[in-house]
Amino acid sequence: METTISERKNTEPILRVEHLKKYYTYGNGFLSHRKTVIKAVDDVSLSLYPGETLAIVGESGCGKSTTAKSIIRITDPTEGTITLHGKDFGKLSGKELKSARQKIKMIFQDPYSALNPRMTVRDIIAEPIDISGSYRTQAEREEKILEACDMVGLNRDYLDRYPHEFSGGQRQRIGIARAIIEKPDVILCDEPVSALDVSIQAKVINLLKELQDKLGVSYIFISHDLSVVRHVADRVMVMYLGHVVEEGSRDDIFNSPKHPYTRILLDSIPSIGKEMPEDEQQLIAGDLPSPENPPSGCCFHTRCPHCSEQCRNTAPALTEVPGQPGHRMACFC
């Protein structure tokens, strides 16, 4: 489903997010007036085109899940606009929000906690259409359930069972069936395979790709596993401490990564046949800084091997790599 940049100029993005910010504040005990602000997501913009997969990668705490939750408004963003199908999704409320949400769905990481243990599989899958009321008769409801069930390869006989009777992979299928029953245009997948074993993971990834071909749905695919991302993504965004540090097509990111963090991330993946670096210098030093007290200047400078004086003082802007349209990164180097 690769579309070139020139083709894209003619198509409108389904989803456009501009300058999204999500700050959490909390007090330091009830006698203190000081408030601590955590900038979980700090100025993230993205566009999602029909039928494509945009992956967001980064380590824990980089803000990738918060970005997804803010887009679908599980938590309301602090600032920024979200445009879905040309409508200002960020400003909707009540009935309008409910009906707009039919077109945007989410799949969660942990299939054990994402399904209500006291509901049957049939009711879990039907919950979105029960909420939106998009059927007239019980027969129509059943028809929709069976269609979703077949599409994800779930045995129809299992519909009256409860989630605890299923394995992780099967539960994830139930979660996916629930997400596609209303034929959405956008599905946010938050680490959909990281709780699964490799042999099961492969099946779920294949299923997601198959559904994209059939339904033309766009994915925002959040993952920390770069080898999975390389397999599913058309475009990739790399996040670090709430900021986007690099974005580009899959080939840009994996074949010619420009930001030092992206390069280190790619080097850190253990894979078969790859030897461990002989020298400690090749490893990234230190831990992720605390988001309570983020570094000044470039957010990555505390761990960057190429850090200079400029990096410590000023934050680099996300700019296009010369000669590579669509490939942008935030670094002075």
Next chain:
Amino acid sequence: MSENTEKNILEIRDLNVDLFTERGVLPVLSHINLNLKEGEILGVVGESGCGKSMLASAIMGLVDKPGKITGGEILFDSEDLVSAGKKRLQEIRGNAISMIFQEPMTSLNPLMSCGKQITEAILAHKKISRKEASSQALEMIRSVGIPMPEKIFDAIPSRLSGGMRQRIMIAMALCLKPRLLICDEPTTALDVTVQAQILYLIKKLRKEFKTTVIFISHDMGVISQMSDRVAVMYAGQVVEIADKKDIFSMPSHPYTVGLEAAIPKMDSDTDKLESIPGSVPMLYELPEGCLFSTRCSHCTDQCKLKRPELTILDEAYPDHLVRCINKDCLAVQHSS
């Protein structure tokens, strides 16, 4: 690593562990045979529920109800740990054999400073003064690459990041210079960049301390970076064991082949990932014949009748053992 002069530090012979549950007696580990040479890293890989953590517990003497070791021997330096008494096991645990767990926060005491916890571990096994023990603990914290060790010595674990906590766990595991170190998914809860640091540290320290390591993981990539030899486990059995290069260049059990094919590779552009049909059988519904027969594409009638033994793949590779009666047909595929 194939000289015969090297002696085995650990020999597991026909080990069986069963779970006694309401559903009956379930075999978590059946007929495990493993030898561990001094100084090597043995990688143990398999999916969840294959028994790899139970194997670690059995070696540590930590199998608890409803589980029970129902047969076999675990010889550590020719001493049988299965028949050893509680007191003897306590002497060995943490001293000659120690372990690093997956989730450092649940294995550290949240109310005690990191330094004190390591000191206590040393004092439990060595008759030295507390002052001496705590200076040894500080030295250990320094050697696992923690910046400002004096400060961290007094910090409680919740003040530290995941990577730092895992370093403290490693310091505690190595403070008595164990001869055998068991790492049970030590980096699964960590981010990739921190994982790379910890893996490097384990490799560096085991050279320094001359420790033999059993490294358990579900991640084939991590296993391939860390191990000298690899054992693949499935449903409580070792299905294949060989030198690292052999297991990845000529995997000979259908399960090993399937497991490798299911991993998305960084250097291939296949559109569809291979997957293994079905899922791991539950312990109460294990097939009568080969445990993998329900999911195997090479399954024959004979596979369904009898459980295969772990046998040598080929005379040319005496260290490559496979539990499959059709191993020859897979071997032919490799050579062609």
